[in-house]
Amino acid sequence: MPESLTALMATPVFVILLLLALAVIGWVCRVDARLAGNNREIMHLQRRIDRRMTQFAAPVLRYGLALFFASVALYFRNEPITLTPELKSPAAWVVPLQLAIAGGLLFRAGVVPACAGMVLLFLYSVHLYGAVHMLDYHLFFGVCVFLALDRFSERQGAATGLLVLRLLVSTSFLWVGIEKWLYAEWTCDILEHQLPVLTMGLDPDFWTMAAGYVEVALAFLMLFGGASSQVAALLLLALMGAAIPLVGLVDAIGHLPMLFALFVLATTRNRLPRRLREHATWQPANLCSVFLLASTGLTGLYYLVHEFAPATNARLAEVWPDALLAALASSALAAWVARTILRNRGAPTVREVR
Numbered sequence: 001m002p003e004s005l006t007a008l009m010a011t012p013v014f015v016i017l018l019l020l021a022l023a024v025i026g027w028v029c030r031v032d033a034r035l036a037g038n039n040r041e042i043m044h045l046q047r048r049i050d051r052r053m054t055q056f057a058a059p060v061l062r063y064g065l066a067l068f069f070a071s072v073a074l075y076f077r078n079e080p081i082t083l084t085p086e087l088k089s090p091a092a093w094v095v096p097l098q099l100a101i102a103g104g105l106l107f108r109a110g111v112v113p114a115c116a117g118m119v120l121l122f123l124y125s126v127h128l129y130g131a132v133h134m135l136d137y138h139l140f141f142g143v144c145v146f147l148a149l150d151r152f153s154e155r156q157g158a159a160t161g162l163l164v165l166r167l168l169v170s171t172s173f174l175w176v177g178i179e180k181w182l183y184a185e186w187t188c189d190i191l192e193h194q195l196p197v198l199t200m201g202l203d204p205d206f207w208t209m210a211a212g213y214v215e216v217a218l219a220f221l222m223l224f225g226g227a228s229s230q231v232a233a234l235l236l237l238a239l240m241g242a243a244i245p246l247v248g249l250v251d252a253i254g255h256l257p258m259l260f261a262l263f264v265l266a267t268t269r270n271r272l273p274r275r276l277r278e279h280a281t282w283q284p285a286n287l288c289s290v291f292l293l294a295s296t297g298l299t300g301l302y303y304l305v306h307e308f309a310p311a312t313n314a315r316l317a318e319v320w321p322d323a324l325l326a327a328l329a330s331s332a333l334a335a336w337v338a339r340t341i342l343r344n345r346g347a348p349t350v351r352e353v354r
Contacts, residue, residue, distance in 0.1 A: 297333025
């Protein structure tokens, strides 16, 4: 069961880290605005890199995913997995399907069947492990949407496809970052028994909570930032890459989809509609408010999903204060999203940010 939501949000360290994250995000917003308004050389360089890398985004992701599925099929052929090392499968057809996906991704003509194969593996994983567990891996849908749109129209892939990819990769990292708060024992156990060097002498509980904030804040900026959206993706890529020598080959293979997706997002501009972004986050106070709303709302949603799915009536009777707080936080986030979308219905859906 997840950590008590009221106890978590009343923890002094959690509140202090939240205030620190808000201060950093406010400062980043000011830097973004200054870069967009005054540093024409930097913005011109950013546009040049974006134009060049947008042409290669789909091939990079296709070949990266082909490498991933080929590696998974060959390395785990005796004990098959579906999409990540923890998702073990008893089915013999999984390995041939993974090899077929890898082969299809090597050619544009095979992209759509390969994406269909990925969706099939995801749905099969839902059958084995449940929809709640698979929420951690919804970034695979972002990959499929981007590659499929690029296959049918390079223009749509470069605009709408990259936006969907950024949205689903960012929310996937947000979801997993929140997991470090509500299921801190999972990360603490890994730190204490497998990666004690990462704690640098700090208390594992503090390290886990701080790591969750780093992941949540970077994922948030990757979605809502201007130039910082690319920097945030690059930092997440660097952190995951730096951990590879410590986590070993199995986890390195499992992280390949995220690494290639982050590389694409680090080298292409944020396609979040300009009008939507300015309405929601152009001022530091607005951006901090949205971060507070998003982090608490998604934490509440995470709690509800994980608490209610397996809960009994007796269990729900015990946790109603946490459930009420989670419902209020997630409802506030849902209301903000709905209001923002309604106010910006006329905004172009694929224009770039400043």
